[in-house]
Amino acid sequence: xxxxxxxxxxxxxxxxxxxxxxxxxxxxxxxxxxxxxxxxxxxxxxxxxxxxxxxxxxxxxxxxxxxxxxxxxxxxxxxxxxxxxxxxxxxxxxxxxxxxxxxxxxxxxxxxxxxxxxxxxxxxxxxxxxxxxxxxxxxxxxxxxxxxxxxxxxxxxxxxxxxxxxxxxxxxxxxxxxxxxxxxxxxxxxxxxxxxxxxxxxxxxxxxxxxxxxxxxxxxxxxxxxxxxxxxxxxxxxxxxxxxxxxxxxxxxxxxxxxxxxxxxxxxxxxxxxxxxxxxxxxxxxxxxxxxxxxxxxxxxxxxxxxxxxxxxxxxxxxxxxxxxxxxxxxxxxxxxxxxxxxxxxxxxxxxxxxxxxxxxxxxxxxxxxxxxxxxxxxxxxxxxxxxxxxxxxxxxxxxxxxxxxxxxxxxxxxxxxxxxxxxxxxxxxxxxxxxxxxxxxxxxxxxxxxxxxxxxxxxxxxxxxxxxxxxxxxxxxxxxxxxxxxxxxxxxxxxxxxxxxxxxxxxxxxxxxxxxxxxxxxxxxxxxxxxxxxxxxxxxxxxxxxxxxxxxxxxxxxxxxxxxxxxxxxxxxxxxxxxxxxxxxxxxxxxxxxxxxxxxxxxxxxxxxxxxxxxxxxxxxxxxxxxxxxxxxxxxxxxxxxxxxxxxxxxxxxxxxxxxxxxxxxxxxxxxxxxxxxxxxxxxxxxxxxxxxxxxxxxxxxx
Amino acid sequence: xxxxxxxxxxxxxxxxxxxxxxxxxxxxxxxxxxxxxxxxxxxxxxxxxxxxxxxxxxxxxxxxxxxxxxxxxxxxxxxxxxxxxxxxxxxxxxxxxxxxxxxxxxxxxxxxxxxxxxxxxxxxxxxxxxxxxxxxxxxxxxxxxxxxxxxxxxxxxxxxxxxxxxxxxxxxxxxxxxxxxxxxxxxxxxxxxxxxxxxxxxxxxxxxxxxxxxxxxxxxxxxxxxxxxxxxxxxxxxxxxxxxxxxxxxxxxxxx
Numbered sequence: 029x030x031x032x033x034x035x036x037x038x039x040x041x042x043x044x045x046x047x048x049x050x051x052x053x054x055x056x057x058x059x060x061x062x063x064x065x066x067x068x069x070x071x072x073x074x075x076x077x078x079x080x081x082x083x084x085x086x087x088x089x090x091x092x093x094x095x096x097x098x099x100x101x102x103x104x105x106x107x108x109x110x111x112x113x114x115x116x117x118x119x120x121x122x123x124x125x126x127x128x129x130x131x132x133x134x135x136x137x138x139x140x141x142x143x144x145x146x147x148x149x150x151x152x153x154x155x156x157x158x159x160x161x162x163x164x165x166x167x168x169x170x171x172x173x174x175x176x177x178x179x180x181x182x183x184x185x186x187x188x189x190x191x192x193x194x195x196x197x198x199x200x201x202x203x204x205x206x207x208x209x210x211x212x213x214x215x216x217x218x219x220x221x222x223x224x225x226x227x228x229x230x231x232x233x234x235x236x237x238x239x240x241x242x243x244x245x246x247x248x249x250x251x252x253x254x255x256x257x258x259x260x261x262x263x264x265x266x267x268x269x270x271x272x273x274x275x276x277x278x279x280x281x282x283x284x285x286x287x288x289x290x291x292x293x294x295x296x297x298x299x300x301x302x303x304x305x306x307x308x309x310x311x312x313x314x315x316x317x318x319x320x321x322x323x324x325x326x327x328x329x330x331x332x333x334x335x336x337x338x339x340x341x342x343x344x345x346x347x348x349x350x351x352x353x354x355x356x357x358x359x360x361x362x363x364x365x366x367x368x369x370x371x372x373x374x375x376x377x378x379x380x381x382x383x384x385x386x387x388x389x390x391x392x393x394x395x396x397x398x399x400x401x402x403x404x405x406x407x408x409x410x411x412x413x414x415x416x417x418x419x420x421x422x423x424x425x426x427x428x429x430x431x432x433x434x435x436x437x438x439x440x441x442x443x444x445x446x447x448x449x450x451x452x453x454x455x456x457x458x459x460x461x462x463x464x465x466x467x468x469x470x471x472x473x474x475x476x477x478x479x480x481x482x483x484x485x486x487x488x489x490x491x492x493x494x495x496x497x498x499x500x501x502x503x504x505x506x507x508x509x510x511x512x513x514x515x516x517x518x519x520x521x522x523x524x525x526x527x528x529x530x531x532x533x534x535x536x537x538x539x540x541x542x543x544x545x546x547x548x549x550x551x552x553x554x555x556x557x558x559x560x561x562x563x564x565x566x567x568x569x570x571x572x573x574x575x576x577x578x579x580x581x582x583x584x585x586x587x588x589x590x591x592x593x594x595x596x597x598x599x600x601x602x603x604x605x606x607x608x609x610x611x612x613x614x615x616x617x618x619x620x621x622x623x624x625x626x627x628x629x630x631x632x633x634x635x636x637x638x639x640x641x642x643x644x645x646x647x648x649x650x651x652x653x654x655x656x657x658x659x660x661x662x663x664x665x666x667x668x669x670x671x672x673x674x675x676x677x678x679x680x681x682x683x684x685x686x687x688x689x690x691x692x693x694x695x696x697x698x699x700x701x702x703x704x705x706x707x708x709x710x711x712x713x714x715x716x717x718x719x720x721x722x723x724x725x726x727x728x729x730x731x732x
Numbered sequence: 733x734x735x736x737x738x739x740x741x742x743x744x745x746x747x748x749x750x751x752x753x754x755x756x757x758x759x760x761x762x763x764x765x766x767x768x769x770x771x772x773x774x775x776x777x778x779x780x781x782x783x784x785x786x787x788x789x790x791x792x793x794x795x796x797x798x799x800x801x802x803x804x805x806x807x808x809x810x811x812x813x814x815x816x817x818x819x820x821x822x823x824x825x826x827x828x829x830x831x832x833x834x835x836x837x838x839x840x841x842x843x844x845x846x847x848x849x850x851x852x853x854x855x856x857x858x859x860x861x862x863x864x865x866x867x868x869x870x871x872x873x874x875x876x877x878x879x880x881x882x883x884x885x886x887x888x889x890x891x892x893x894x895x896x897x898x899x900x901x902x903x904x905x906x907x908x909x910x911x912x913x914x915x916x917x918x919x920x921x922x923x924x925x926x927x928x929x930x931x932x933x934x935x936x937x938x939x940x941x942x943x944x945x946x947x948x949x950x951x952x953x954x955x956x957x958x959x960x961x962x963x964x965x966x967x968x969x970x971x972x973x974x975x976x977x978x979x980x981x982x983x984x985x986x987x988x
Contacts, residue, residue, distance in 0.1 A: 072861070101874060104871060106873050126764060133871065261751045657760065
């Protein structure tokens, strides 16, 4: 046999190998490896690797201040989880809090000061911002005096708020303004109750069994979600006696309304009328609280009570669109299934910006016994002032709507964290034509575009911040959100800004040679330590017990570790002394009733619609949200898309609009463009806006 | 194919629809935990990736309006999972130890047969290369690898957390996990505790008790796929929700 290998044999072998290989795992293995390689090549993002560590802190996006455990690689948080054992925040952050570590990396971050340049049509980088701001301050003081300089603080009650007030005091009496919010409503309620100026109120839901809400988004992140939601959404089989019933009186078909136990779809602007109807039934049937304190209040309110008795339930029914039987049923539930509490939403929730609503809410709370010692409406002690600001005359808080129009020359807005939309239309009305708006904000967002000068400030987890108590917590509380990311020099510290602006040497010396927000917070911690009633709690430690810190520095160290201070024994007080709802309440209420009746009697005009907001909270501010959150809004349709308006098909037909069409609608605040969606659930005379319109526009008549 | 009934554990989830408020915290927690990519704005409802997606369904009665929010995720079929049946690449695997249906993106060739086969529409295709803004990219969860363009992905009950829990237990010399040691991100984030997660093979677990209640039901039970995601509701019409749930057209926002 010949062993000679021919060329032909070699070719045959090679062909055989090639064909045979196809029947082996080799090509499939190669394909698999190629897939793995392509998946891990440079164009795919690589998560950070390194030593893992945990940093307990608090979410600073809203006053709920949920406690969070940040999981960090180095100093970069890579994920976060709530701390379920947390006493105050109850460890249940909202969707915005869950993406807290993405806020600092938003592509729309401001990297430097920017000034509005009308000639160049927008914001331009400004290196000389400090000199310019000082010049504006001097001009404003010269033209309108200290009263024409104001600070708008959307988060009052912080140590930084005290600093703003002291700064305005150092100017000789500037204005410290607060926008409409749940906290400002509570202040309004406190005023309606005739309580001393500065007394804070809080809702206490832990013993509430029936909650009547006037458009407050109670199931959509209102108050502290971890405390409010389990109270209202536990299941029958899992402790029915513990669950509070929700009665929602609201014109808006939002989630809170549709998931409520009873939803009364009232006409827009008829909240006070509905409350009046319920009060009428309570008084007629004798279903009201008969404690001496309540009786004393009622004997003083003769004018208001006579208005209530003069108003027939027929008139209320006409104004609200709710039948008499339903009014009686809701009054029965509130009086017989108590303890009850009545709360109201702010204007961004669709409630008419009308003082009569607050007064009627307070009256209902009095009638239902919510103001008694075991009631559901409590007074809350204020935090003491930081040491450095004690010798300074601080100005009092004023609500934005109460100051005259065109009265401000210079307004500084603290937009470092916005938890609800700012009423920009109202703000512009308060400014003089030559007035300047300056904002501290982390983003080049809606607020920045509305200002003359924008100063960059740190985003959450990037700078110092503090957490105050939400509207559903009667205990005074103090917790820190300290920087986790590296602090960048270009971000402006608000305390340092005030120090640079103030002309008062006393204020400057009080703040010290190198003031900072951190030092102010340390001062606040020391002031709290001096109170005997304060306790510090570290819920993630093994014993998790509250105790008094051994020293002020030990307390500060604990706060830096993520602990929380709360004023044990400083609250849970009922309202002492007789309260007075106010002599003008009856007149305000009469006007409100008249408006509601007129609105009900006049047929709906399709060319002029009543704007109702859809959604409130961090997402409604118009400021950028992290891309992941924006993606979920786009892709899931769970959260309404910004820039969408909802119309009844009948309205759309009359106006010649179709679904998906882009329309411009305008009102006193200016014009907005949005996409039309049709929904049978929207009343023909209303327009529901899922836009980030400023809260000042809601309830206004608009032309589209 | 090994069926999950033979598994050591049978991890399952029960979602109480009478508690859910549709807040979206589960969706957000899932997206952060599993490094879901930020798709471009043109990715709408159909092309976006959301491993758990909450739908709103209206009740049948017009006189008494009733609304339910239903979070829809991979139902972790325990019997003849349709996606596993059709995958030509064996990229879908049912873990014998846990009963979890896994999608292996390394094997996936992107044919999307599994998406067509899935009766729950709980699978998502990467139409774009995953991308994040640079400052956010550094905040990605190191326990989960981002997936490439052209592969399918879906919920895997936060498998990264299972690995981590196992590693922690092994470091302590244990082989078995306590129930609280392994919980998916959605369950952890739910503010109303509507989600319960646990092992069906443990008769003492809370989930074992919940799935036996009269309130429990599963979606499309008639298909015989034995899903391991249970829903709970006292409302009878909600038990028939799979007849009205239309996941293909959700253009109208759910809030109105």
